[in-house]
Amino acid sequence: MLEKNKMDHQPKQILVTQPFAPSAGQYMKYVKQILDNRWFTNDGPLLKELTERLKEYLGIPYLLIVNNGTSALQLAYRVKGLTGKKAVTTPFTFPATSTALEWQSASPVLADIDQHSWNLCAKSAEKILLRSNADAIVPVNIFGMPCDMAAFDKLGKEKKVPIIYDSAQAFLSKFEGRSIFHYGDIHCISFHATKLFHCVEGGALTFNNREDYERAKRMINFGIDEKGHVPEPGINAKMSELHAAMGLCVLDELPNLIEQRESVISNYKKQLQNEVEFQFTNYDSYTPPMYMPIKFSSEQTLLSVSEKLNYSGYQARRYFYPKNHNFLASESLTQLSINNDVSNKVLCLPLMHDLSDKHVKAISDIVKGCLI
Numbered sequence: 001m002l003e004k005n006k007m008d009h010q011p012k013q014i015l016v017t018q019p020f021a022p023s024a025g026q027y028m029k030y031v032k033q034i035l036d037n038r039w040f041t042n043d044g045p046l047l048k049e050l051t052e053r054l055k056e057y058l059g060i061p062y063l064l065i066v067n068n069g070t071s072a073l074q075l076a077y078r079v080k081g082l083t084g085k086k087a088v089t090t091p092f093t094f095p096a097t098s099t100a101l102e103w104q105s106a107s108p109v110l111a112d113i114d115q116h117s118w119n120l121c122a123k124s125a126e127k128i129l130l131r132s133n134a135d136a137i138v139p140v141n142i143f144g145m146p147c148d149m150a151a152f153d154k155l156g157k158e159k160k161v162p163i164i165y166d167s168a169q170a171f172l173s174k175f176e177g178r179s180i181f182h183y184g185d186i187h188c189i190s191f192h193a194t195k196l197f198h199c200v201e202g203g204a205l206t207f208n209n210r211e212d213y214e215r216a217k218r219m220i221n222f223g224i225d226e227k228g229h230v231p232e233p234g235i236n237a238k239m240s241e242l243h244a245a246m247g248l249c250v251l252d253e254l255p256n257l258i259e260q261r262e263s264v265i266s267n268y269k270k271q272l273q274n275e276v277e278f279q280f281t282n283y284d285s286y287t288p289p290m291y292m293p294i295k296f297s298s299e300q301t302l303l304s305v306s307e308k309l310n311y312s313g314y315q316a317r318r319y320f321y322p323k324n325h326n327f328l329a330s331e332s333l334t335q336l337s338i339n340n341d342v343s344n345k346v347l348c349l350p351l352m353h354d355l356s357d358k359h360v361k362a363i364s365d366i367v368k369g370c371l372i
């Protein structure tokens with residue numbers, strides 16, 4: 001009994017993030033509908049509803065929902081014919097960006113990142129594209145912050161290579177006032193539970209070209225077309241009705257979640273301004289409240305902050321460390337000096353819609369306490 005009480009008094013660890021959970025009643029309303037319908041997957045009515053609502057929300061014509069963000073990447077690479085070819089991408093990203101390339105028998109070639117946005121640098125990408133004779137560019141909108149999309153659009157047109165964005169973290173990002181999905185050729189999105197908008201597991205592709213959309217639509221259903229023919233092989237990347245139901249529940253709550261998370265971020269920024277570096281762009285962009293990354297002046301400081309936070313029950317996370325690209329030749333990484341600097345010094349602080357002011361203050365105080 002005593003043991004149990006002791007456990008109860010131990011503070012709960014605050015994780016780096018936690019998903020929004022709808023009430024059981026809200027979710028069960030949809031589950032009952034699914035059971036009554038006896039339609040569980042294969043482009044069901046809830047998936048159709050979710051697709052229509054997201055298209056309207058984003059103002060885009062070609063949106064294809066799939067089972068996860070990694071499938072979205074694999075499909076995009078496949079649709080753009082990258083098998084056996086090379087693609088220039090960033091080292092500062094989640095491993096899926098480049099492991100999905102390898103999985104399609106394509107080779108990632110790494111270029112350096114920009115020192116403020118921490119995204120693939122268009123100038124470095126151009127240099128590496130020419131040097132390696134690559135066939136595509138895969139920029140990532142890291143932590144939801146848009147790349148310099150005008151520069152990548154220009155580069156794609158000039159060099160006649162497709163621009164495929166890993167926008168897994170950038171579902172609601174904007175470049176110069178418009179949804180980022182208007183730029184480039186294809187965007188790959190993740191609706192994983194750790195993302196701001198989620199379906200437990202899920203993802204989507206957006207296209208700026210009807211043929212690419214039609215082809216991917218066939219590919220996610222074994223390659224079968226509307227007449228029942230199979231012009232080329234596909235896979236099964238369909239989203240189930242149970243996952244779509246979660247998406248519909250989260251979508252209802254999304255404006256509130258964004259408002260709450262934006263207030264947590266502005267609270268953090270107030271406490272930490274002039275103390276640490278934040279990610280930023282020199283162009284007009286909107287970054288949704290996806291993550292709370294900060295950059296320290298040294299890795300040593302990052303390590304001591306991390307340790308102190310952990311001791312006080314707060315989990316902070318180095319997302320892209322240790323390096324993701326162990327399977328690539330290590331010499332290709334050593335020359336990427338900005339990436340090597342940034343990836344050693346960036347830490348993400350806990351961020352979720354219901355993180356209280358008290359916790360933000362406590363976390364910020366711990367951070368500041370390590371800077372002296």
Ligand SMILES: *Cc1c(COP(=O)(O)O)cnc(C)c1O
Binds near residue numbers: 068070094096190202
């Ligand atoms: C989450 C994420 C992915 C993978 O998406 P899943 O839905 O988990 O498969 C890919 N790239 C980036 C940058 C991500 O953050």
